[in-house]
Amino acid sequence: DTEVTQTPKHLVMGMTNKKSLKCEQHMGHRAMYWYKQKAKKPPELMFVYSYEKLSINESVPSRFSPECPNSSLLNLHLHALQPEDSALYLCASSQETLGREGYGYTFGSGTRLTVV
Amino acid sequence: AQTVTQSQPEMSVQEAETVTLSCTYDTSESDYYLFWYKQPPSRQMILVIRQEAYKQQNATENRFSVNFQKAAKSFSLKISDSQLGDAAMYFCALIQGAQKLVFGQGTRLTINP
Numbered sequence: 323d324t325e326v327t328q329t330p331k332h333l334v335m336g337m338t339n340k341k342s343l344k345c346e347q348h349m350g351h352r353a354m355y356w357y358k359q360k361a362k363k364p365p366e367l368m369f370v371y372s373y374e375k376l377s378i379n380e381s382v383p384s385r386f387s388p389e390c391p392n393s394s395l396l397n398l399h400l401h402a403l404q405p406e407d408s409a410l411y412l413c414a415s416s417q418e419t420l421g422r423e424g425y426g427y428t429f430g431s432g433t434r435l436t437v438v
Numbered sequence: 439a440q441t442v443t444q445s446q447p448e449m450s451v452q453e454a455e456t457v458t459l460s461c462t463y464d465t466s467e468s469d470y471y472l473f474w475y476k477q478p479p480s481r482q483m484i485l486v487i488r489q490e491a492y493k494q495q496n497a498t499e500n501r502f503s504v505n506f507q508k509a510a511k512s513f514s515l516k517i518s519d520s521q522l523g524d525a526a527m528y529f530c531a532l533i534q535g536a537q538k539l540v541f542g543q544g545t546r547l548t549i550n551p
Protein backbone atom coordinates (compact mmCIF):
# COMPACT_ATOMS: atom_id res chain seq x y z
CA ASP A 323 0.00 0.00 0.00
CA THR A 324 1.65 3.22 -1.17
CA GLU A 325 -1.19 5.61 -0.52
CA VAL A 326 -2.31 8.20 1.95
CA THR A 327 -6.09 7.98 2.34
CA GLN A 328 -8.12 10.97 3.47
CA THR A 329 -11.77 11.03 4.47
CA PRO A 330 -14.13 12.61 3.80
CA LYS A 331 -13.37 14.01 0.36
CA HIS A 332 -15.82 16.86 0.81
CA LEU A 333 -17.19 18.44 3.98
CA VAL A 334 -19.61 21.29 4.53
CA MET A 335 -19.97 22.47 8.10
CA GLY A 336 -21.57 25.32 9.99
CA MET A 337 -19.56 27.62 12.22
CA THR A 338 -20.95 25.97 15.35
CA ASN A 339 -20.33 22.41 14.21
CA LYS A 340 -17.65 19.96 15.36
CA LYS A 341 -16.20 17.69 12.73
CA SER A 342 -13.07 15.64 12.15
CA LEU A 343 -10.84 14.92 9.17
CA LYS A 344 -9.13 11.57 8.97
CA CYS A 345 -5.85 10.52 7.36
CA GLU A 346 -4.44 7.01 7.16
CA GLN A 347 -1.26 5.48 5.76
CA HIS A 348 0.14 1.96 5.91
CA MET A 349 3.60 2.58 4.48
CA GLY A 350 5.34 2.53 7.86
CA HIS A 351 6.05 6.24 7.60
CA ARG A 352 6.93 7.82 10.94
CA ALA A 353 6.19 11.45 10.11
CA MET A 354 2.76 12.81 9.21
CA TYR A 355 1.70 16.30 8.25
CA TRP A 356 -1.39 18.49 7.87
CA TYR A 357 -1.37 21.18 5.20
CA LYS A 358 -3.93 23.83 4.30
CA GLN A 359 -4.22 24.91 0.67
CA LYS A 360 -6.24 27.86 -0.61
CA ALA A 361 -7.18 28.08 -4.26
CA LYS A 362 -4.28 28.72 -6.65
CA LYS A 363 -1.81 28.81 -3.75
CA PRO A 364 0.82 26.35 -2.54
CA PRO A 365 0.13 24.20 0.51
CA GLU A 366 0.87 25.77 3.89
CA LEU A 367 2.14 23.60 6.70
CA MET A 368 -0.07 23.40 9.79
CA PHE A 369 1.20 20.53 11.95
CA VAL A 370 3.91 17.88 11.97
CA TYR A 371 3.80 14.65 13.92
CA SER A 372 7.00 12.68 14.34
CA TYR A 373 6.81 9.24 15.90
CA GLU A 374 3.25 10.02 17.01
CA LYS A 375 4.26 13.17 18.87
CA LEU A 376 3.45 16.71 17.81
CA SER A 377 6.75 18.29 16.77
CA ILE A 378 5.66 21.39 14.88
CA ASN A 379 2.60 23.63 15.23
CA GLU A 380 2.79 26.52 12.79
CA SER A 381 0.87 28.87 15.09
CA VAL A 382 -2.41 27.37 14.01
CA PRO A 383 -5.56 28.66 15.79
CA SER A 384 -6.86 26.39 18.53
CA ARG A 385 -10.07 25.74 16.61
CA PHE A 386 -7.92 23.22 14.74
CA SER A 387 -6.85 20.34 16.99
CA PRO A 388 -4.64 17.56 15.63
CA GLU A 389 -4.44 14.06 17.02
CA CYS A 390 -2.23 11.07 16.20
CA PRO A 391 -3.76 7.98 17.86
CA ASN A 392 -1.18 5.64 16.31
CA SER A 393 1.57 5.58 13.73
CA SER A 394 -0.86 5.00 10.86
CA LEU A 395 -3.60 7.46 11.69
CA LEU A 396 -3.80 11.24 11.87
CA ASN A 397 -6.91 13.23 12.71
CA LEU A 398 -7.73 16.92 12.53
CA HIS A 399 -10.57 17.98 14.80
CA LEU A 400 -12.46 21.09 13.77
CA HIS A 401 -14.57 23.30 16.02
CA ALA A 402 -16.05 26.78 15.66
CA LEU A 403 -14.45 27.38 12.29
CA GLN A 404 -14.77 30.57 10.30
CA PRO A 405 -15.69 30.93 6.61
CA GLU A 406 -12.07 31.89 5.85
CA ASP A 407 -11.04 28.42 7.00
CA SER A 408 -12.64 27.02 3.87
CA ALA A 409 -9.83 25.33 1.93
CA LEU A 410 -8.37 22.04 0.78
CA TYR A 411 -6.79 20.19 3.70
CA LEU A 412 -4.01 17.86 2.67
CA CYS A 413 -2.42 15.14 4.72
CA ALA A 414 1.06 13.85 3.92
CA SER A 415 3.49 11.32 5.30
CA SER A 416 7.22 10.64 4.99
CA GLN A 417 9.63 7.95 6.03
CA GLU A 418 11.56 10.10 8.45
CA THR A 419 11.19 13.34 10.24
CA LEU A 420 12.01 16.57 8.49
CA GLY A 421 15.63 17.00 7.68
CA ARG A 422 16.45 13.38 7.08
CA GLU A 423 13.77 12.97 4.46
CA GLY A 424 15.17 13.12 0.97
CA TYR A 425 12.48 11.00 -0.57
CA GLY A 426 9.73 13.55 -0.55
CA TYR A 427 6.33 13.34 0.99
CA THR A 428 3.40 11.18 -0.05
CA PHE A 429 0.22 13.25 -0.14
CA GLY A 430 -3.41 12.30 0.11
CA SER A 431 -6.09 13.70 -2.20
CA GLY A 432 -7.30 16.08 0.45
CA THR A 433 -10.58 17.09 2.03
CA ARG A 434 -12.38 20.04 0.46
CA LEU A 435 -13.81 21.91 3.44
CA THR A 436 -16.48 24.56 3.15
CA VAL A 437 -17.51 26.50 6.25
CA VAL A 438 -20.91 28.18 6.01
CA ALA B 439 15.48 31.23 5.56
CA GLN B 440 14.86 29.09 2.54
CA THR B 441 12.76 30.42 -0.33
CA VAL B 442 11.54 28.98 -3.61
CA THR B 443 10.50 31.14 -6.56
CA GLN B 444 8.56 30.11 -9.63
CA SER B 445 8.39 33.08 -11.96
CA GLN B 446 5.92 31.59 -14.47
CA PRO B 447 2.36 31.59 -13.10
CA GLU B 448 1.09 29.94 -16.29
CA MET B 449 2.60 28.04 -19.21
CA SER B 450 1.09 26.33 -22.21
CA VAL B 451 2.49 23.86 -24.73
CA GLN B 452 1.27 21.92 -27.72
CA GLU B 453 0.75 18.23 -27.24
CA ALA B 454 3.93 16.23 -28.06
CA GLU B 455 6.12 19.32 -27.69
CA THR B 456 8.67 20.05 -24.95
CA VAL B 457 8.19 22.59 -22.17
CA THR B 458 10.48 23.83 -19.42
CA LEU B 459 9.26 25.15 -16.08
CA SER B 460 11.58 27.41 -14.13
CA CYS B 461 12.42 27.40 -10.43
CA THR B 462 15.01 29.26 -8.41
CA TYR B 463 15.67 28.91 -4.74
CA ASP B 464 17.71 30.31 -1.93
CA THR B 465 19.26 28.38 0.90
CA SER B 466 22.27 28.77 3.17
CA GLU B 467 22.93 25.05 3.31
CA SER B 468 25.03 22.92 0.99
CA ASP B 469 23.05 19.73 1.63
CA TYR B 470 19.38 19.78 0.66
CA TYR B 471 16.79 18.13 -1.57
CA LEU B 472 14.72 19.58 -4.37
CA PHE B 473 11.43 18.27 -5.72
CA TRP B 474 8.87 18.89 -8.40
CA TYR B 475 5.30 18.04 -7.45
CA LYS B 476 2.34 17.86 -9.81
CA GLN B 477 -1.19 18.67 -8.66
CA PRO B 478 -3.88 17.80 -11.25
CA PRO B 479 -7.54 18.73 -10.81
CA SER B 480 -7.92 15.54 -8.77
CA ARG B 481 -6.08 17.56 -6.09
CA GLN B 482 -3.52 14.97 -5.06
CA MET B 483 0.07 16.21 -4.92
CA ILE B 484 2.16 13.73 -6.90
CA LEU B 485 5.94 13.60 -6.66
CA VAL B 486 7.32 13.93 -10.19
CA ILE B 487 11.06 14.00 -9.62
CA ARG B 488 13.62 14.61 -6.87
CA GLN B 489 17.20 15.85 -6.85
CA GLU B 490 19.81 15.53 -4.14
CA ALA B 491 21.96 18.65 -3.97
CA TYR B 492 25.21 16.77 -3.53
CA LYS B 493 24.66 14.84 -6.76
CA GLN B 494 25.85 16.67 -9.85
CA GLN B 495 23.98 14.40 -12.25
CA ASN B 496 20.57 15.71 -13.27
CA ALA B 497 17.67 13.50 -12.25
CA THR B 498 15.51 11.90 -14.95
CA GLU B 499 12.18 10.07 -14.73
CA ASN B 500 10.93 8.94 -18.12
CA ARG B 501 9.73 12.09 -19.95
CA PHE B 502 10.63 14.34 -17.01
CA SER B 503 14.12 15.67 -16.40
CA VAL B 504 15.66 18.50 -14.47
CA ASN B 505 18.42 20.99 -15.12
CA PHE B 506 20.03 21.46 -11.72
CA GLN B 507 22.45 24.38 -11.55
CA LYS B 508 23.65 24.45 -7.95
CA ALA B 509 25.83 27.55 -8.21
CA ALA B 510 22.99 29.49 -9.82
CA LYS B 511 20.44 27.94 -7.43
CA SER B 512 18.26 26.97 -10.34
CA PHE B 513 16.15 23.82 -10.72
CA SER B 514 14.10 23.72 -13.91
CA LEU B 515 11.81 20.90 -15.02
CA LYS B 516 11.70 19.75 -18.63
CA ILE B 517 8.72 17.77 -19.86
CA SER B 518 9.31 16.05 -23.18
CA ASP B 519 6.59 14.75 -25.52
CA SER B 520 3.90 16.56 -23.52
CA GLN B 521 0.67 14.64 -23.02
CA LEU B 522 -2.82 15.84 -22.14
CA GLY B 523 -2.47 14.12 -18.77
CA ASP B 524 0.46 16.40 -17.91
CA ALA B 525 -1.92 19.34 -17.49
CA ALA B 526 -1.71 20.35 -13.84
CA MET B 527 -0.29 22.78 -11.33
CA TYR B 528 3.42 22.16 -10.84
CA PHE B 529 5.14 23.08 -7.59
CA CYS B 530 8.86 23.28 -7.03
CA ALA B 531 9.86 22.48 -3.44
CA LEU B 532 12.94 22.45 -1.23
CA ILE B 533 13.82 20.79 2.06
CA GLN B 534 17.01 21.30 4.05
CA GLY B 535 18.25 20.37 7.47
CA ALA B 536 15.55 20.17 10.10
CA GLN B 537 13.30 22.57 8.25
CA LYS B 538 9.93 22.14 6.63
CA LEU B 539 9.23 21.46 2.98
CA VAL B 540 8.97 24.86 1.26
CA PHE B 541 6.93 25.25 -1.91
CA GLY B 542 7.10 27.78 -4.71
CA GLN B 543 3.94 29.58 -5.83
CA GLY B 544 3.29 27.09 -8.60
CA THR B 545 3.04 27.09 -12.39
CA ARG B 546 -0.20 26.12 -14.09
CA LEU B 547 0.59 24.06 -17.19
CA THR B 548 -1.94 23.76 -20.01
CA ILE B 549 -1.52 21.21 -22.80
CA ASN B 550 -3.09 22.24 -26.12
CA PRO B 551 -4.27 19.34 -28.30
